[in-house]
Amino acid sequence: MNSKPITYIRYGTFVLFFFLGISCSSSYSHPEQVQQTNQKEIESNKQKIMLALLLDTSNSMDGLIDQAKSQLWTIVNELAAAKSEDGERPDVEIALFEYGNDGLPSSEGYIRMVTNLTTDLDEISENLFKLTTNGGDEYCGQVIKKSIDKLDWSESKADLKMIFIAGNEPFTQGKVAYTTACSLAKDNDIVVNTIFCGNHDEGISTSWKKGATLTGGSYMSIEQDRKTVYVKTPYDDKIDKLNDDLNKTYIYYGSQGRSKKEMQMLQDSNAESYSQANKVKRAISKSSHVYKNSSWDLVDAAKDDDKAIEEADERYLPEEMKGMTTAQRKAYVTTQATKRKLLQKEILELSTKRKQYITENQPVDNEGMLDDAMINSIKEVAATKQLIFD
Numbered sequence: 001m002n003s004k005p006i007t008y009i010r011y012g013t014f015v016l017f018f019f020l021g022i023s024c025s026s027s028y029s030h031p032e033q034v035q036q037t038n039q040k041e042i043e044s045n046k047q048k049i050m051l052a053l054l055l056d057t058s059n060s061m062d063g064l065i066d067q068a069k070s071q072l073w074t075i076v077n078e079l080a081a082a083k084s085e086d087g088e089r090p091d092v093e094i095a096l097f098e099y100g101n102d103g104l105p106s107s108e109g110y111i112r113m114v115t116n117l118t119t120d121l122d123e124i125s126e127n128l129f130k131l132t133t134n135g136g137d138e139y140c141g142q143v144i145k146k147s148i149d150k151l152d153w154s155e156s157k158a159d160l161k162m163i164f165i166a167g168n169e170p171f172t173q174g175k176v177a178y179t180t181a182c183s184l185a186k187d188n189d190i191v192v193n194t195i196f197c198g199n200h201d202e203g204i205s206t207s208w209k210k211g212a213t214l215t216g217g218s219y220m221s222i223e224q225d226r227k228t229v230y231v232k233t234p235y236d237d238k239i240d241k242l243n244d245d246l247n248k249t250y251i252y253y254g255s256q257g258r259s260k261k262e263m264q265m266l267q268d269s270n271a272e273s274y275s276q277a278n279k280v281k282r283a284i285s286k287s288s289h290v291y292k293n294s295s296w297d298l299v300d301a302a303k304d305d306d307k308a309i310e311e312a313d314e315r316y317l318p319e320e321m322k323g324m325t326t327a328q329r330k331a332y333v334t335t336q337a338t339k340r341k342l343l344q345k346e347i348l349e350l351s352t353k354r355k356q357y358i359t360e361n362q363p364v365d366n367e368g369m370l371d372d373a374m375i376n377s378i379k380e381v382a383a384t385k386q387l388i389f390d
Contacts, residue, residue, distance in 0.1 A: 047090040047385070048159040049079055050117055051378075052147045056167030056197070058100040059135040063225035064166055064197050064370065069128050070228040070274045071371035073281035076121060078375045080288035081390040082382060090160070090387065092290040093117040094124050095151050098131060100138035100167065109142040109174065117151050119292045121285065122260070125267040138167050139174025140211065144181035148188060157189060160385045162217070164374055166195035168224070171207035178207060182214035193217040193377045195370065197224035218380065220373040228369065230277035231362045235354040240276060242347050243268070243283035249340040251298040251321070251333060253312040260296035284351045287344035299337045309333055 055061070055068060079092045096114040104110045114127045144165060153161055163185060171178050171194070185192050194212040196203025200221040203209060209219035247268070252261040272279035285291055294300040294308075301308035310326040321329060358364065366372035379389060 047084060047088065047387075048093060048154055048156070049082060049090050049378075049382075049387075050093045050095075050153060050159060050161045051079075052095040052097065052117070052151055052163045054097045054099060054143050054147060054163060054165040055131070056100045056138050056169070057098040057131055057133050057136075058102075058138060058167075058169075059133050060168060061100075061133050061197065061224065064222075065128075065131050065133065067222075067224065067226075067228060067370040068131075069270070070278060071369065072121075072125055072128060073271060073278065073285045074371045075374055076285045076290060077281060077288070078378070078389070080285065080290045082387045083390065085386050085388065089289050091119060093119055094121070095147070096124060096127055097143055097147050099140075099143040100136045100169070101134045102136040103132075103134045104136070109139045109146070109176075110136045111139070111143045111146055113146070113150050117153070119290070120295070121291055122263050122267045122293075125270060125282075126263055129270050137173060138169040139176065140165060140167065140169075140171045141176035141178040141181040142174045144178065144192060144211075145176050145184060148181070148184055148190060153188060153190065158385060160378075160382055160387060161188070161190040162378065162381060163190055163192045164195060164377070165192065165211075166197060166222075166370070168197040169206075171211050178211045179214065182211050186215045191215050191217045191381050193374075194219050195373050196221045216381075218373075218377040220377070221368075222370055222373055223368045226369060228274065228278075228371075229364050229366075230275040231358050231364060232277060233354045233357045235350045235357065236276055236280045239280045239283050239347055239350050239354070242343050242350075243279070243286065246283070246286060246340060246343045246347070249299060249336040249343065250293065251318060251336055252296055252316070253298050253301070253308075254296055254316050255313075257296040257316050260293070264293075280354070283347055287347040287351075298333050299340060302333055302337070 053068070055064060057065065076092070080089075083089050095117040097111065098104070098114055099109070099111045101110055104112050114131070115124055118124065144163060147163060182192050192212055192215040194203075194208040194217065196206075196208040196219070198221065203219065203221050212219040247264065250261060250264065252258050268279060268282065271282040292300055294304050298309060298312060309329050312329070314322060321332060324332065382389070
């Protein structure tokens with residue numbers, strides 16, 4: 001066949017192809033293709049909460065890292081409660097940087113991007129638990145700038161984009177001025193919140209407050225060595241058991257599926273290493289819309305792509321799915337999806353009762369802790385993006 005000239009007409013996100021000399025039936029779009037395209041557009045336009053956590057991992061910061069590990073799921077559960085005025089729940093993406101660690105290359109300013117912005121909360125948890133401290137120089141301006149340059153921030157003005165930087169050395173150290181970095185953040189609609197690990201007035205005198213003020217963010221000080229307090233409730237054992245049942249509804253697929261499933265179990269154990277109550281908070285997170293695993297779980301994948309089930313490579317499926325027809329696969333995934341939905345609903349109902357019990361019997365004072373500082377700042381700025389919290 002001789003080649004024909006092609007004319008492209010762009011409209012929105014679509015490109016219409018007119019092939020001269022070929023029947024118009026060749027450019028027909030199947031309704032299912034249009035539906036999938038529209039779904040992807042809806043997802044890409046969905047409001048997001050994007051948080052970058054910049055943690056000082058120099059020698060004196062063991063307490064800070066410990067708080068981050070032990071309070072991750074408390075923070076996630078608060079984020080899961082956010083919604084727009086029309087009731088829509090935003091997607092949540094979290095990134096992690098470490099800085100000020102002698103084990104990192106000096107050529108990089110003792111800075112490392114641990115995790116890019118991601119919805120994979122198990123990956124965030126895994127990497128938090130891998131962090132170790134080592135003495136070093138803390139360059140706040142440089143790590144803020146690097147987080148702006150390297151992370152996949154959205155360009156939408158509707159999205160809530162925030163940096164939380166925590167440390168205990170002067171905010172002025174390093175070759176990149178904090179004023180330059182914070183001005184760059186402001187230009188990109190990113191709010192910088194600063195958390196000084198130590199005396200509140202010392203943080204002010206070493207420019208931590210000025211850094212936050214430049215972007216309309218919050219300055220806070222925390223007691224880094226203070227331990228997280230957990231409250232045992234009558235609902236914890238039940239939620240723990242439901243979490244075990246919830247894990248059974250995850251169907252791994254793909255070359256990394258099995259290892260991702262193992263990671264899920266490991267992060268349950270990591271959470272439990274602090275207390276059963278912390279593992280319960282993780283179970284509550286896993287029952288919310290922010291816990292997504294479509295890259296390795298067929299139940300979540302099928303929500304995004306109805307072809308994921310039939311196209312899954314049998315070599316990487318669980319033994320119980322080997323040899324299944326496409327119809328049998330779909331029926332099995334549907335069954336697990338139904339079970340999961342019911343389990344998540346029950347966990348969230350028990351979570352409400354659990355919160356009420358803690359409030360009435362043993363309220364926890366988290367003032368001066370990392371999670372309290374972050375949550376208060378998030379809620380304050382979220383209002384500017386028309387986000388409210390349940």
